[in-house]
Amino acid sequence: MTPDLRGFQIDADTGDIGGHDPVSAVLDALGQVFGVVTEPGAPGSGARQHTWLDTFDWRLNRAGLILEYEHKNRGGLLLLSKDNTPWAEQPVTSFRPTRPRLAADLPAGPVRDQILKLASPRALLPMATASGSVSVTRLLNADGKTVARLLVDRSTVTRADQVVPLPPRLTIAEVRGYPGQARRAARLLAGIPGVAPARQTGFLDALHALGRHPNDYSNGVPTEITARMPASVAVATLLLGLLDTLEQNVDGTLRDIDTEFLHDLRVSVRRTRSAIKLLGDVLPDTGQYAAEFKWLGDMTTPIRDLDVHLLGFDAMAAQLVAAAPADLEPFRAFLARRRVREFRRLAAVLRSARFRALTDHWRKTLTEVRDAGRPRKGPTADELAVSRTGRMFRRVAAQGGAITAASAPESLHDLRKRCKELRYVLEFFAPLHDPVAYRKVVGDLKQLQDCLGEFQDSEVQRHEIGALADAMLAERAAPAATLLAMGEIAANLALSQAEARADFAERFARFGGPAGQQRVRTLLSRPVQ
Amino acid sequence: MRIFATYNIKGGVGKTTAAVNLAYLSAADGYRTLLWDLDPQGAASFLFRIKPRVKGGGKALIRGTKALDEAIKGTDFDHLDLLPADFTYRNMDLILGDKDRKATRQIAQLLRPLAGEYDHVFLDCPPSISLVSENVMHAADVLLVPLIPTTLSVRTLDQLTEFVAGFDGKQPQIRAFFSMVDRRKRLHQETTEKLLAERSGVAATPIPALSLIERMSVERAPVAAFAPRSQAARAFSALWAELSVDKDRPDDSAAAPESSLSR
Numbered sequence: 001m002t003p004d005l006r007g008f009q010i011d012a013d014t015g016d017i018g019g020h021d022p023v024s025a026v027l028d029a030l031g032q033v034f035g036v037v038t039e040p041g042a043p044g045s046g047a048r049q050h051t052w053l054d055t056f057d058w059r060l061n062r063a064g065l066i067l068e069y070e071h072k073n074r075g076g077l078l079l080l081s082k083d084n085t086p087w088a089e090q091p092v093t094s095f096r097p098t099r100p101r102l103a104a105d106l107p108a109g110p111v112r113d114q115i116l117k118l119a120s121p122r123a124l125l126p127m128a129t130a131s132g133s134v135s136v137t138r139l140l141n142a143d144g145k146t147v148a149r150l151l152v153d154r155s156t157v158t159r160a161d162q163v164v165p166l167p168p169r170l171t172i173a174e175v176r177g178y179p180g181q182a183r184r185a186a187r188l189l190a191g192i193p194g195v196a197p198a199r200q201t202g203f204l205d206a207l208h209a210l211g212r213h214p215n216d217y218s219n220g221v222p223t224e225i226t227a228r229m230p231a232s233v234a235v236a237t238l239l240l241g242l243l244d245t246l247e248q249n250v251d252g253t254l255r256d257i258d259t260e261f262l263h264d265l266r267v268s269v270r271r272t273r274s275a276i277k278l279l280g281d282v283l284p285d286t287g288q289y290a291a292e293f294k295w296l297g298d299m300t301t302p303i304r305d306l307d308v309h310l311l312g313f314d315a316m317a318a319q320l321v322a323a324a325p326a327d328l329e330p331f332r333a334f335l336a337r338r339r340v341r342e343f344r345r346l347a348a349v350l351r352s353a354r355f356r357a358l359t360d361h362w363r364k365t366l367t368e369v370r371d372a373g374r375p376r377k378g379p380t381a382d383e384l385a386v387s388r389t390g391r392m393f394r395r396v397a398a399q400g401g402a403i404t405a406a407s408a409p410e411s412l413h414d415l416r417k418r419c420k421e422l423r424y425v426l427e428f429f430a431p432l433h434d435p436v437a438y439r440k441v442v443g444d445l446k447q448l449q450d451c452l453g454e455f456q457d458s459e460v461q462r463h464e465i466g467a468l469a470d471a472m473l474a475e476r477a478a479p480a481a482t483l484l485a486m487g488e489i490a491a492n493l494a495l496s497q498a499e500a501r502a503d504f505a506e507r508f509a510r511f512g513g514p515a516g517q518q519r520v521r522t523l524l525s526r527p528v529q
Numbered sequence: 530m531r532i533f534a535t536y537n538i539k540g541g542v543g544k545t546t547a548a549v550n551l552a553y554l555s556a557a558d559g560y561r562t563l564l565w566d567l568d569p570q571g572a573a574s575f576l577f578r579i580k581p582r583v584k585g586g587g588k589a590l591i592r593g594t595k596a597l598d599e600a601i602k603g604t605d606f607d608h609l610d611l612l613p614a615d616f617t618y619r620n621m622d623l624i625l626g627d628k629d630r631k632a633t634r635q636i637a638q639l640l641r642p643l644a645g646e647y648d649h650v651f652l653d654c655p656p657s658i659s660l661v662s663e664n665v666m667h668a669a670d671v672l673l674v675p676l677i678p679t680t681l682s683v684r685t686l687d688q689l690t691e692f693v694a695g696f697d698g699k700q701p702q703i704r705a706f707f708s709m710v711d712r713r714k715r716l717h718q719e720t721t722e723k724l725l726a727e728r729s730g731v732a733a734t735p736i737p738a739l740s741l742i743e744r745m746s747v748e749r750a751p752v753a754a755f756a757p758r759s760q761a762a763r764a765f766s767a768l769w770a771e772l773s774v775d776k777d778r779p780d781d782s783a784a785a786p787e788s789s790l791s792r
Contacts, residue, residue: 043607138605143578143580143749144578144749145577145578145579145605146603146604146605175602175603176601176602176603176610177600177601177602177603177610178602178603
């Protein structure tokens with residue numbers, strides 16, 4: 001079988017073929033069959049620089065996409081491939097790939113169209129940059145005619161001021177009308193010692209040289225616990241993972257790269273607080289940490305609330321019937337001004353000695369527990385999982401079952417908190433559960449949480465709009481048309497809340513009714529891993 | 530897609546050297562260019578080091594059993610492809626005459642599917658008046674007529690102009706240019722000056738008779754490729770520039786160069 005013309009590389013460990021430059025050895029081997037003429041200045045040759053872009057949480061990579069910026073003499077080119085096949089390309093000018101930018105801020109074009117929904121609201125960051133040069137060698141037949149070309153790409157990446165060479169990549173380019181000759185050249189290449197079909201893309205070569213791998217960040221719950229682990233070690237491991245996630249998001253939050261850094265940071269804080277509350281009894285005294293993480297969570301709330309308003313602003317404006325979207329613009333400007341102020345406060349918190357002390361001491365405490373090994377007594381991780389998940393489910397079932405049409409909104413808000421805690425407990429111990437049973441329970445719970453979230457968020461946002469309107473009036477920044485438009489938004493939110501309330505009974509019955517209870521029993525009775 | 534054809538009823542007047550060099554310059558400007566070597570002698574194919582052979586011969590191409598694009602070969606130059614000659618082209622008149630309907634429009638029809646792939650097509654036509662040349666005239670947007678500046682050549686141009694004027698429908702634009710000009714010959718000088726003064730449609734740039742142009746058959750490449758600063762290369766460049774600024778091109782919008790990227 002003829003190998004893929006595009007996919008060869010010279011292995012780094014066998015690259016030094018017989019003490020010579022490995023590419024010379026390749027040219028010598030091809031020279032046995034073809035005339036070989038290196039062609040300086042040929043199209044496709046010369047210096048080249050590639051930067052691969054993705055969001056911090058690898059959204060493109062997870063969707064099988066690779067986005068690459070190829071630097072050109074004038075401007076550059078954005079290239080998008082899907083499952084390693086070119087999919088879209090877009091010339092861009094004045095594009096600095098090292099500067100993070102939101103997908104929405106890309107110039108209009110086919111690449112932007114393909115990734116906008118997937119990447120938003122995240123920014124595209126440079127994940128790796130490879131620089132080097134491509135040389136083109138013509139392979140000639142007996143008439144001196146070019147029948148194929150060999151392209152050799154030699155690139156490097158820079159890691160901590162060290163230049164790291166990537167394995168040279170070899171490509172045979174077919175000349176139209178001479179496919180057989182290109183295949184012949186590829187077969188010759190495949191037979192040269194030290195030359196192997198490329199095992200991975202240039203992007204992965206570059207990432208590995210940088211000591212990274214794709215998906216090296218996820219905002220999910222860390223999954224490094226096992227069933228037979230002592231519960232204290234499992235909980236400490238889990239919390240250390242959450243602390244890693246929290247700390248990974250500090251820099252992006254402080255640089256205000258996109259709103260999701262703060263969001264992920266807040267989720268880590270919330271999960272940490274829930275884990276301390278629900279599982280912290282297996283750890284040494286965590287009381288002071290619970291208070292400190294509450295402080296941290298509270299400090300991040302005002303700016304996140306503003307982000308939520310701003311992220312949903314256009315969708316909110318599009319719902320207006322009586323007012324015009326433009327009427328809301330003073331509100332947007334007000335939110336943006338407030339955000340600047342709140343951001344300064346948040347930055348001061350994240351740079352404070354108190355924050356550093358919290359994370360440092362917390363890490364030290366957890367590391368000691370994790371490394372102490374098995375305590376003399378106490379449950380294992382699976383025992384803790386079964387007891388706490390069962391307890392949380394019973395609590396949700398009891399509270400939800402007591403809610404009637406006449407119940408106060410607070411009872412639904414309270415149930416939402418319990419549901420969140422149950423969800424976190426399920427997620428913490430997810431690696432220990434049967435995946436099918438787990439997905440069924442979480443699926444039902446998620447439906448219920450969406451309904452409760454809609455109910456509470458609509459109410460909170462409505463109250464916030466009222467408070468923001470007061471603040472705008474106080475600052476004399478509220479034209480009448482804007483206040484009327486905000487009133488209409490508040491009315492829409494009240495409608496959404498009423499719809500969510502109407503849906504509640506059915507959603508809860510599915511989760512907390514007999515069938516839902518059976519699903520939870522199945523989950524907790526199946527042997528955990 | 531804009532189709533140029535080099536044509537003259539006489540042989541040895543510089544048709545092939547013009548087709549090869551102008552096609553090369555078109556490609557160098559970034560236009561996706563195809564040169565079809567219709568001459569069974571295969572001189573243009575030889576100059577690009579491509580074997581003058583088409584699987585199935587001219588019959589397969591004309592009858593459509595082999596698609597034109599399957600026979601196309603890449604040259605050594607970016608953006609420039611060649612449809613090679615084949616010795617069976619010597620019977621092209623018989624093949625074209627096989628179908629009685631629209632016998633003179635078959636080459637135009639064959640080229641139509643290539644419109645999305647190429648910006649410029651050059652047809653290097655064998656000498657003589659035949660069904661092949663009539664097909665070429667119907668297919669071409671521009672007939673490039675090399676003229677050796679003699680009285681007889683002028684007469685040939687007149688005959689050609691009259692012949693094309695008799696076409697129904699689309700008529701190609703005729704652009705004559707002086708070829709193999711020897712400045713030392715008084716007749717060449719006088720004929721050149723006279724024709725330029727009296728006729729429109731004659732390019733002002735002459736292609737001189739130079740040994741370097743003959744050397745193309747040794748180098749097997751366009752002059753601009755192996756002697757880019759030579760007088761010969763400069764003359765072809767000036768002629769191409771003159772042809773490129775024609776204002777009355779029928780499909781200017783389709784002639785813009787496109788990206789060479791094949792991703």
